[in-house]
Amino acid sequence: MSSQNFYVTSPIYYVNDVPHIGHAYTSVACDTIARFRRAQGMNVYFLTGTDEHGQKVEKSAMMRSLQPQEFCDQVSLKFREMAQILGLSHDDFIRTTEDRHKKYAQEFWLRLEKRGFIYKDIYEGWYAVRDEAFYAEDELINGKAPTGADVTWHKEESYFFKLSAFQDKLLMLYEAAPDFVRPKSKMNEVISFVKSGLRDLSISRTSFKWGIRVPQSENHIMYVWLDALTNYLSALGSLDEKNPLYQQFWCDTALSPLHIVGKDILRFHAVYWPAFLMAADLPLPNTIFAHGWWTNQGQKISKSVGNVIDPLQEISWLKSTGCSDEVAIEYFKYFLLREVPFGNDGDYSRDNLVTRINAELANNIGNLVQRSLSMIYKNNNGEIVDIQAFDEGQKLLQNGYDLAEKITKKMDEFLYDQAIGEIIHFASMCNIFINNKAPWSLKKEGKIEEMNLVLSTIAESLRLIMISFQSFLPQLSSQVLNFLQVDPKTATIGKLNKKYALAAKHKIFEPKIVFSRITVA
Ligand code: MSP
DSSP states (O other): OOOOEEEEEEEEEETTSOOOHHHHHHHHHHHHHHHHHHHTTOEEEEEEEEEOOSHHHHHHHHHTTOOHHHHHHHHHHHHHHHHHHTTOOOSEEEETTSHHHHHHHHHHHHHHHHTTOEEEEEEEEEEETTTTEEEOGGGOBTTBOTTSOOOEEEEEEEEEEOGGGGHHHHHHHHHHOTTSEESHHHHHHHHHHHHTOOOOEEOEEOSOOOSOBOTTOSSOEEOHHHHHHTHHHHTTTTTSTTOHHHIIIIISOSSOOEEEEEGGGHHIIIIIHHHHHHHHTOOOOSEEEEEOOEEETTEEOOTTTTOOOOHHHHHHHHHHTTOOHHHHHHHHHHHHHHHSOBTBOEEEOHHHHHHHHIIIIIIIIIHHHHHHHHHHHHHSTTBOOOOTTOHHHHHHHHHHHTHHHHHHHHHHTTOHHHHHHHHHHHHHHHHHHHHHHOHHHHHHTTOHHHHHHHHHHHHHHHHHHHHHTTTTSHHHHHHHHHHTTOOGGGOOGGGSSGGGOOOTTOBOOOOOOOSOOOOOO
16 A cells, blocks of 8 residues: 545435435445544545436425425535435545536536537437436436436437447456455346447437536536536646645555445446546556345335435434434444445344344443443452453453454445454453353452452453444444543554553543443333
């Protein structure tokens, strides 16, 4: 890794509708990798925002009798609020109706034009407003888009991007950078799409008004996807190529730029976006990760069925079971990343959430914290003893020190669920250890020295568990680190090392219940 700069982006969300579980999911995944890279000591920039132009947004505004801008302002705020409630650590929130973005999108257009990749013609074909996408006749299934969206026939004057000129270049890119699209199975889909032949892409519209004006044109506005994709650059102030943000996070960056997107918008990111960038002679992103979709108790989520999952409602429901704000939010985020391997589709159900959280967090982790720390507090005045010569304990702890390498490997592969699994596995080993050693019996038998060794070993294991959990459960793990008197701000992955072990005489605070059980009446 030559550079320490890491740039991660979420898709920018359409403001035609309020936030749902899909938006929360992508954002939480981005936030977690951003936090993890920071914990590794990298210089991270995490971008999210809203996609505010296009026919879909214009229509939604009209339906509410609002001016599009007024409508966008209202809904964009809801996405900002969601980001705040979920505790996202984004560095910027971009809106495509901001001047900085509009200016850059126009500049990008001019670049493509100057380099000879744009021409004017007539577009005739199918368009699905819901997907904001063009479809060829042979892509339709029973008269609808492959996504199930309704399509209408369009004939209008349009500017075109010479996408067809990039077929071979894209195939060469995929061959040279086999990790450009993750997971691997998705890369194969992209390759076969490109191999099937690329047609030039219509990149302007005249039949409605809500969009960025095409430079030097009276009546054309930019195709919303060309507008939207450039947000990844406009947010870095790329209008000025010397801008340090652009230089660091687009040009001099490791393992990134990383775009995390849902599988439905992979084609735009893995085919159109690199083609636009090649045409503009700009560096390409490093990775596009396409995650799967959530269903609701086995059913596809859809507004018409009325089974859309609202993240804020789920958090409120958790609160109604007695969880505090922080606990409800972090339990919800934990479930999203833990329940389903990233990249696969998954099914959301409250029952599964309760089972998972109670087993892994309340029982496994919560009990370990409570039993060990309260005994240290009560029986040894909150003081840790020297555990370095306690061989059995050191053998156990070695598994915790190994977490640094294990979690890093999993996170490099976007295996969030398995990274968490490693931490849970270590916590289970610690629970077995404490059960076998039974410090409560040692106390009764008067074996105080041994009791202290066991408990202090567990305290050290909790330091390791909570540092490892910092990217996944930032608030809750920080609370436990505070009991341990370990500063969460300095709890980096590098601290998963024996060098930083809790030393003799180190004092801890009295623990309070952090990982509460969910009780559903
Ligand atoms: N505006 C475009 C993205 C432009 S990026 C330059 C867009 N917006 S969106 O609001 O419709 O979708 C945002 C994300 O939510 C997508 O990544 C999409 O995959 C994701 N999800 C929408 N429904 C989902 C589920 N049911 N489950 C998981 N994610 C899903 O597309």
